[in-house]
């Protein structure tokens with residue numbers, strides 16, 4: 001199959017490649033860019049393990065072709081921490097509140113929560129539950145994920161409140 005030229009920004013880095021039109025974004029990220037944090041948990045668009053942040057939206061990268069991602073800016077779980085290795089508040093909170101067990105849903109869950117907290121910086125428990133309802137977890141029962149997301153929201157709001 002003829003390959004297409006694709007280019008995009010991934011975790012702040014310009015990426016250019018040739019890819020078949022049928023290549024799913026999740027496969028491109030994992031197989032071409034070796035960003036293997038995003039996972040594949042289903043083939044029906046349900047699980048959200050493949051979630052990445054694309055131009056300010058949470059996107060299930062198994063339901064997009066890489067060709068559709070041309071000229072976009074993507075953040076994956078590998079791009080969430082600071083360049084100096086400092087964890088993002090969400091990563092820290094997932095650890096602190098035991099929001100993960102096997103870790104397979106976690107990259108998608110955190111990437112989704114990252115966008116959720118920009119959509120709604122102070123979500124209620126119900127809003128978190130709805131907000132992550134596109135992300136399935138088979139280990140945690142969600143309770144600690146909700147705690148972690150709300151703790152991260154508090155953490156992210158803290159410096160602003162202190163400055164006020």
Ligand code: FES
Pocket residue numbers: 039040041042043044045046047048049050051060061062063
């Ligand atoms: S792999 Fe399950 S929604 Fe993408």
Ligand code: FES
Pocket residue numbers: 099100101102103104105106136137138139140
């Ligand atoms: S931690 Fe195992 S699926 Fe969520």
